[in-house]
Amino acid sequence: MTNHDDHSHLSDTELRVRSLESLLVDKGLVDPAALDAIVDRYENKVGPRNGARVVARAWSDPAFKKHLLEDASAAIDSLGYTSTQGVDMLVLENTPSVHNVTVCSLCSCYPWAVLGLPPAWYKSFPYRARAVKDPRGVLREFGLELAPEVEVRVWDSTAELRYIVLPERPEGTEGFTEEELAELVTRNSMIGTEKAANPNAGDS
Amino acid sequence: MAANTPTIDELPSLPRDEDGPVFREPWEAQAFAITLTLHEQGHFTWPEWAERLAAEITAAQAGGDPDLGDTYYLHWLKALEGIVASKDIVSPDEMVDRKAAWDRAAHATPHGEPIVLR
Structure with a gap:
């Protein structure tokens, strides 16, 4: 993946996930720390x-x-x-x-x-x-x-x-x-x- | 359909040991965690989720996706967007606006710095 400028770039998929997550956080439905804890639990602990x-x-x-x-x-x-x-x-x-x-x-x-x-x-x-x-x-x-x-x-x-x-x-x-x-x-x-x-x- | 599918040996990244990657990219893990959180809060049942995911996968296969596991979380994300829309949790319009905002934020952020919404 190449960037034509020196600014950041998010793929369409990354944008979708970020957007969904931040909307859910704004609505008080999701706590970012809780998401991290789930990822951590399933990736490392379980x-x-x-x-x-x-x-x-x-x-x-x-x-x-x-x-x-x-x-x-x-x-x-x-x-x-x-x-x-x-x-x-x-x-x-x-x-x-x-x-x-x-x-x-x-x-x-x-x-x-x-x-x-x-x-x-x-x-x-x-x-x-x-x-x-x-x-x-x-x-x-x-x-x-x-x-x-x-x-x-x-x-x-x-x-x-x-x-x-x-x-x-x-x-x-x-x-x-x-x-x-x-x-x-x-x-x-x-x-x-x-x-x-x-x-x-x-x-x- | 099955006649054209590669064998397991032809899968380039087939992990055969204990340390095979379960998430290929961080967003896959995020999408997974969001789904689990919403489920745990009672927004949908697990069978309801499984049915929607299976429908996305079936539709993708019908559309020509060889479905080798690498597109799995794309189907997952599509199913997640679908279920939050149908449950009136997040509307497609909200998603479009928010995506544009993140895209602008990304372009306004020098490479290497965390991207934040303002």
């Missing part, structure tokens, strides 16, 4: 870390896991992570014979409250379309090759219902603390495009 702690708790505490699978929203709330979106959540458990993948083929509904903001590819049309039609092919592109006998289940989110995948607990993690376990839970493992990190496999 991230996928809340979700990772939920998964780590489920791996370590069978009673919590049972609660989580029966009533995900209440179980997640019980850890202090409330969903501001007011939607129901369902946790899908991966097992040696079933692998779950989540997608929103219509737009990109995503459990922000526990996973932070969605990655760009999740919002892309190719992912949305192909995850439904060819989930094994998509998983392969993410580097996840599933044995033919593993059933792949694709879950299409709606505005009222969001999904989180409960990945399998990696082998060799007996005796790990919840904190250590949470480190193994990647964002993608809760979307279903990869498994939780294997602590014995080194970095990859």
Whole structure:
């Protein structure tokens, strides 16, 4: 982008956002500091870390896991992570014979409250379309090759219902603390495009 | 429609690690935060919002947008402008006037200084 003078320039899109925000501030509907706090919360604080702690708790505490699978929203709330979106959540458990993948083929509904903001590819049309039609092919592109006998289940989110995948607990993690376990839970493992990190496999 | 869509491998900026950018530009995060704030204040429900956003995305696709994720927040912004207009929160006329004011302010501001409305 070039400027023909030494003055400032805002793109049309930036002008639209600025205009909307300043009108809302003038009307007393929006507090700029509150907007910054939201951006900060979703960009840095929530991230996928809340979700990772939920998964780590489920791996370590069978009673919590049972609660989580029966009533995900209440179980997640019980850890202090409330969903501001007011939607129901369902946790899908991966097992040696079933692998779950989540997608929103219509737009990109995503459990922000526990996973932070969605990655760009999740919002892309190719992912949305192909995850439904060819989930094994998509998983392969993410580097996840599933044995033919593993059933792949694709879950299409709606505005009222969001999904989180409960990945399998990696082998060799007996005796790990919840904190250590949470480190193994990647964002993608809760979307279903990869498994939780294997602590014995080194970095990859 | 799906026949012409690139595969995930052909997406130039596909983040495969934990640190993939979630907002490509600050305005995307601002638009997101404005929407969440208005929703939290009860101006619209989340399903209502999701429906409007989906309609914008569907319309963009019908208009030829390959929809690779990079235009996502443009659709988001359009949906946001639409919902505040339909709820009589901010009218299109107000937006036109305010945009012109910001544009003038930007041009009157030496490069590198914060742009403020006077």
